[in-house]
Amino acid sequence: MATAAVSYQVRVQDLHAHLFQVTLTIAQPSTLQRVSLPAWIPGSYLVREFSRNLQRLQARQGTRVIAATQIDKCSWQVPCSADKPLVLSYEIYAFDNSVRTAWLDSARGFFNGTSLFLQVEGQEASVHELALVADKALPRWQVATGLTPRKTTRDGFGTYLAASYDELVDSPVEMGEFWSGSFVAAGIPHRFVVAGAPPSFDGARLLANTQAICEAEIRFWHGAKAGSRSGHRPPHKNYLFMLNAVDDGYGGLEHRNSTALICTRKDLPRLSNPALTPGSAKPTGTKPKQSDGYTTLLGLISHEYFHTxxxxxxxxxxxxxxxxxxxxxxxxxxxxxxxxxxxxxxxxxxxxxxxxxxxxxxxxxxxxxxxxxxxxxxxxxxxxxxxxxxxxxxxxxxxxxxxxxxxxxxxxxxxxxxxxxxxxxxxxxxxxxxxxxxxxxxxxxxxxxxxxxxxxxxxxxxxxxxxxxxxxxxxxxxxxxxxxxxIAVLEEPAQIAQRLGVRVADSAGIHIKVVLRGGAAERAGFAAGDEWLGLEVGPAKSSTSWRLTKLDDLLLYAGSATKVGALVARDKRLLKLSLTLPKAVTTWRLVARxxxxxxxxxxxx
Missing domain, CATH: 1.10.390.10 (Neutral Protease Domain 2)
Incomplete structure (x- = not known):
């Protein structure tokens, strides 16, 4: 790959302030060079305005400082000489612990290029170089990225190359003290890194299951003899899974030869612990039970890999x-x-x-x-x-x-x-x-x-x-x-929220989040934001009032009544709504016949 016309250097500026320092060097700028930071990231279809996190932008050529003028919400232009490299430096605030943007704290660094790298107008198709600078204060940190290494150390810091700006920003970077493992699927090397994993994490099981997913999907697209001829060759020479395990989170974002994932720690596969599991002091040879959460994680891995x-x-x-x-x-x-x-x-x-x-x-x-x-x-x-x-x-x-x-x-x-x-x-x-x-x-x-x-x-x-x-x-x-x-399609009684046509949060009371069109709750006059406090059951002169704290208690207190009075609070006002309980609302259940x-x-x- 040729020498880069556009190069970036990224270093940790301040862990506790969550700041990356970025230096952009344009070898041959135009006389009125325009640069811009993306407003969105492919795969997540929302304008997120990443430029809001950019600060302290400065431009210089040699020792001469040049004014960088902002011309819209995410673009700047710099008047300069075309015969000298133009150097731009700036800081990026990184404190969004999602797969879409950037994060930096004392435990972990992560970024998508769309959050960090200014696009150089007119040179998007040029070779781009990225230098990741190690911090001596973080000697145990490593780097993982799908970019092509040019000159890197054993821990992954150093320089990488991308054939274009598109490839650069489609290759996120994980930094920190993460778990790492690897496998080969259909002749293609794959790496899996996990940040935030607890001691119970079973990495070998995750690797084996992910390998099975990758092999199944490569066979799906290219047949059993994948790689044997043009059109039947997988489009990637290597692949990287980056998983951030957190207390509460879920999601993924696809990239050309990598994916960024986030999951709840408790959904990771776990090593068995005989000391904590009664009756399991001796190995049984049985396959560990797969939790619903881990099945969901495997589905996420399968989904993002299929996007390749x-x-x-x-x-x-x-x-x-x-x-x-x-x-x-x-x-x-x-x-x-x-x-x-x-x-x-x-x-x-x-x-x-x-x-x-x-x-x-x-x-x-x-x-x-x-x-x-x-x-x-x-x-x-x-x-x-x-x-x-x-x-x-x-x-x-x-x-x-x-x-x-x-x-x-x-x-x-x-x-x-x-x-x-x-x-x-x-x-x-x-x-x-x-x-x-x-x-x-x-x-x-x-x-x-x-x-x-x-x-x-x-x-x-x-x-x-x-x-x-x-x-x-x-x-x-x-x-x-x-x-x-x-397949037999069985119709079974729905949960009470589905029968009523509401979606609720029922911790510390019943709070109406959504009222579904055409449902019993809408006909009664419920509105999003209502707090459902209680019930009145029976004729007006002899009714009984009940306090509701969980939606499941509705049938307990309603008994055989088909109509009840629903007592709700809306904007600090108490209202009584006449609710007719629906007779038949069902959900599906599929059974192999x-x-x-x-x-x-x-x-x-």
Missing amino acids: WNVKRLRPAEFARYDYGGENYTQLLWFFEGFTSYYDDLLLRRGGLIDDTTYLKLLTKTINQVLQTPGRAVQTVAQASFDAWVKYYRPDENTPNATVSYYTKGALVALCLDLTLRQEGKTTLDAVMRALWLRCQGGPMLEADLSAVLAELGKRSFAREIAHWVHGTAELPVKSLLERQG DSKLTEQWLNSP
Whole structure:
């Protein structure tokens, strides 16, 4: 790789003030050089204004200090000579413990390039160099990043290269005293680093399970002989998982050859401790029980790794070149996030990490989330994709009534297409995904490309399905398709919150967060922000009043009554609402009825 035209140096400025020091050197600047800091990070569709964390920007050429003039919320211009390197220095405040931005304290450093690196206008396609400077006060800190090392020490500090600005900011950096392990999947080296893990953490189990996920997904995209010929070769030469284990948190963000993850510590796999586990002094040889939290973590790992193909390479045509200064709109997030959400748990099943019962439990959860969202009748999943910038990432009390998730409904669109294709006997969605990869050469994609591949492999047009399922609000044929695939769909009584049509927080009282459209609570006049204090049960002259502290107590005190008086506090006023208790509200539960038909779907690529 050539000598870098643009280079950055990052050092710890002040741990306790949470400041990184960044120095940017432009070897050959323009005479009026413009630089800008991104306003958003790809994969998280919200303008976050990262420039709010930039301070003390200074510019110089040699010994001459030059004024850097801010021209908008995230851009500056510097008048300078074109024959001398231009050096910009600034500080970045880093105290957002998420996967999207940057963090620095005495235990850990982390950053995405979109939070730290000013973009040099006119030189985005040039080679970029990053120098990570070790701090002598932190002798045990290490570095992990997906960037290509140029000259680094054993602990990872030193210089790295990126072919472009896009590659630079798509390669987050983890710093600190983290746990590290590695494995090889389909000939590709993978590394996993974990910050904040407790002593009970079972790293060997996490590595083995992640290896199974990676091998299953590489086989999915490229077949058993991945790498044997062009088009069947994985797009990455190495891969890095970065996991931050915290007291309470969950999420992930995909990158071209790495991912940043966050999870709750208690959801990590644990070593057994005979001293704390009665009757387990001797090894039994049995497989440790997998917690629901750990299954969720494996699903997250599967989801982000699948994005290595589906959104980082195969991506919306609108994302062929990112505009970091503002919104980048597409109607295809239902495909890139939704289809990824369909395959994340399905590939856990095919990789042997969960059984049929667990998979159907996870699918049941997705289906019920969509069914309990009235907004599915208001917003199409294509509109949800386009509106992500103003709706999905800015939820409020009306969000479930006006919107639908392109993750969950998109996953059900994928399910419906897959089962339809399988039952018609011409092809599968797996084959469609691989054909799309080849058709688009692992690059920009249009909805028309999906339609063309569906028609080619499915031997008919799927325009009607796309129109109704993606661009319409009609109910999806999930139930009939599942039943034809050997799955029994059982309808069971819903939890009391779902029956009433509310979402609540019931710690220290019952606080109404959301009132769902068309539900009993809306008909009674409940509003978001209400505190539900109690009940009046019985005729007005002989009613009994009860204090409510948990929503589950409603049926205890209501008894056989079909109508009750709900006592609520709203803006310090006490109100009595007439609530009619609904008779029949159900949720779904999926059960395998015909194992042969079910296996043809769950176990067959």
